[in-house]
Amino acid sequence: MLVDLSRRRFDALAGYTRVPRILALIDERAWYATSDERLLGVVTQDRQDHDFGWAVLARDERLRYRGMDQNACLASFEAAREQMFASMARLIAQPDTAFHKGDGKGGPVDFFAPRAKLDRLNPLFKVLEEDRYSAARELMSAMMRYFEDADGNFIEQFQTTGFDARLWELYLYAMTTEAGLARLPVQVPDLVVEGLAGRVGIEAVTINPSATGGASWPADPIEARAYTEGYVPVRIARALKSKLWHKNRYWTFPEMAGTSFVIALQDFHAPASMRFLTPMVTEYVFGVRHSIVDGRRKIERISEHRFGGLVEPSNFFGLAEAENVSAVFINPTGTLNKFNRMGVQAGFGSPRIRIARTGLRRGELDEGDPGPKPFDQLVHAPGYSERWIEGAVVLHNPNALIPLDPALLPYANHEFLEADGRIMSMLPAFHPYTSVSFTTLAEEA
Template structure:
């Protein structure tokens, strides 16, 4: 890996709260930190201040930027590294695209962060139809004023603005519906027709308002907006995404369990609302960086984007005067990632031994047989890779065990197994001593 994002380069008094929390977090955030560092090892920091901003006041924005880089990298885009703005120039299938990332941010002096579930129907409608569009509008108009299309390296090519909402504690729980309303100036609402059936009704939107503040709807129809080819939306460019991807890639050295739940697109014929989902990450290992992305194509774009150039993203566009969404596969609207683990003190390891990522273990020991009803909790390896040690918990007897393996001519084989320890610290100490004796 390259530079460690979590090695502070600024004084502690300047640390942002999110960075400080992740830096001091327990092993439950180990996959988050490792995945972030894994992506950052390939990251192109054209500005030269990414780490400083990540560790201070720009944590959310820089995390979103790192997430986008991971997505483009996974999706086969090439990067041009010569320019400090916009954020990325990427190329795929002969198409060059300029990408600028932005976020919605808190309003100065406003601390109201209502629990979405506590809002009345009328309050929720106000948030979705007006407050969120105004937040998106503020950020998008700020980028529109930058006139990136006038830069020599951005002329005569598609320009995409990627956006994510970070303005309050509930902002990530909302889907792209508010943004789509604002971009196209059209609202779709669920109503009951004369036959008692639920149907979607369309309505044009002129403006969005909160108190005395008003903005025109239909961003794509505003002056100069024809220079913006599309808006790329995500509500998952967060530490939770990096945690899940880190876990999926085995970038952890101690036991954790991750459960994800939320709401997804319902493919059932006639469905007019999302359906809920819950899954254990141990039961699924195919999440992509683009899962949940939405690309909204500008029907008036001067340089239109090819459809489907962004893999895994839902496509939103105008067709015959209607807003159409093409959605494929599992498409979450929002989700919550729940993590459980065990917190315990660990003594410093001897210089001959280090912790082992689960992904490394899986490469070294294919289909490792472990006793029934046990869960692996920690993994260790000698620096010369001659000895591997595993700490396990017996779910039936509620005690701790260890397995010590040594490398033979071709494969590793168990040379020592001990069971029935009452404390994890006790079994760990015994395992480490055994590994050291094997190295003598």
């Protein structure tokens, strides 16, 4: 039996196989699958001569979907679909081994096969065993088949002490794939991806809890502000500088010649700490602070960030060698809840999952009232739509030797520092500052 497949579902199952240059030639018109998703099918249309075509995919020995049959130059959508259905009916009778290509190195990648003793498993990794997060787990299970463990310890760290950092890398992989960027077989930096608009190298970094526990988030409002404007930027500075002045400068590798270099930062140093990330990273990398005084915007240059005995100079993009960094990428919503929401969208997980999402969005594009606006969404409701890149902020280096083309990361919020300290924003239609997801399970029907 053949069933219609949503674009979201197809992307989650096989989107990692797309070749950007092919997408410049064809438009995908419809997606299908056998009821067990053993075979996938896609009907295409040529962008130039408007002929129709199709392709059928099946899993190889590493459980990655690969092309098994195809045709083109058909006169109509209906003719292409009928021919594709006939091919799928023929292929469904084949054994799994008929789809193996013989070029796979190693077995299928499995993030969830035990690599550590139970007492070493990260609490958040164990959360993925809960029905509430089954959508995230199943989405990752589809994604993991295509992920290359370059350093050989990704899975062990994902299950134990490095869960947050490895989750951030997975997010970047999913986000760049959605943006039409294909991963190249390069080990350093973490991701080198290429699309129709060019190539970019991305190095991931996370702010983690201090080994000594660090400072706790104060309950007193005055102390909390000092912590947010002092301690948080200090941690941001040290994370970014660790990548800027890495012993092996990332931009010096041959594969990075002429390529934009981006540092992708996420903050996991305290529960929900990423909700303050955007304003603090913006102030630190640009070295400016915007505020409203007596109803008027005030712009001031920042010389340093200080918290107790900790001091870091401001203006990351003004540091020595920082001209080799094209931009800093952040996304406060790039967390485990993002994976769960995206999984629900793609039809993964328990049908009992209910997710209520609430947050604050930017309102500059609203007529008459440009201030921040609260929003509420039901993720499990029909019509809900979210992109992997939603919530992302790209802070462009005004001094970059190789600037980043914003077209490489569409639907992000791109920020540019002007000479007078103003910041120009290229906003998507909807951009959340941050959000919170409340996930529950409905009663059994």
